[in-house]
Amino acid sequence: MEFTTFPATTIGIAKLSKRYRRGITALSNIEVTFTPGITAVLGRNGAGKSTLVRSIVGIDTRYDGTITFEESGEILGRAERMRRLGWLPQSFGYPARMTTRDFVAYAAWLKGLPRDSDEAIDCALDTADVASHGRQRLDALSGGTLRRVGFAASIVHAPSVLVLDEPTTGLDPIQRAEFHERLAMIGRRSTVVLATHILEDVAALADRVHVIEAGELVWSGTAVGLSRAGGNTAVDSETLRSGFRSVVGGELS
């Protein structure tokens, strides 16, 4: 699949802070740039990952600071930004009686693709490995399949920015490995922001890692760098866990 036809898109985040009501500071002065490739935002439950990605995708707009999408040196306006963006939330609502194919076609329409976008829809269904479920109703699908349908919907318009919030939670090891393969392919061309607390995701996919703790960005580097911070050279879940422990001063989970 020729994944995106857009030029490379960069996300610039400056002085991003977010306070919820009741005085909870979810993000504190975040400064980070996301470039093409897969960047993991790693943190424990409640660290602020969802708040960060919800701000990036524009669901949450009440924050201090700025988030810009830039392409060939130009800052994109809101409409252009939305066209370039694919978003897979932790869980998503769906019309139960709709079929898989219609759901992905609907996502294509929402993103402004022309009516005759069968090729793009088929391509997304294939990439997410749900083509064989095209005619099934969404309420007949298993949780793992439904997640893949959400993934197909998030990529149907070939976004240059793909943001995923905990995409592999609840998947078994085989499903997770398959998902890694699909995402790795997309990460070759697009800017992928992967919020996760699952170290297998980081080990398998991440070109870069940002560690977030209590709303602050506490460490940035590569997966190798994070493993080294824990005194190891190999990169796997356990070496990353040691690295996380060294840079955060506590266990991931």
Ligand SMILES: Nc1ncnc2c1ncn2[C@@H]1O[C@H](COP(=O)(O)OP(=O)(O)OP(=O)(O)O)[C@@H](O)[C@H]1O
């Ligand atoms: N709507 C809300 N109102 C008040 N506080 C919130 C709200 N959403 C999140 N928080 C708080 O903000 C902080 C960051 O939460 P956030 O969901 O961004 O973390 P997270 O790293 O994504 O965790 P998880 O993986 O559990 O979703 C937490 O202290 C959380 O309790």
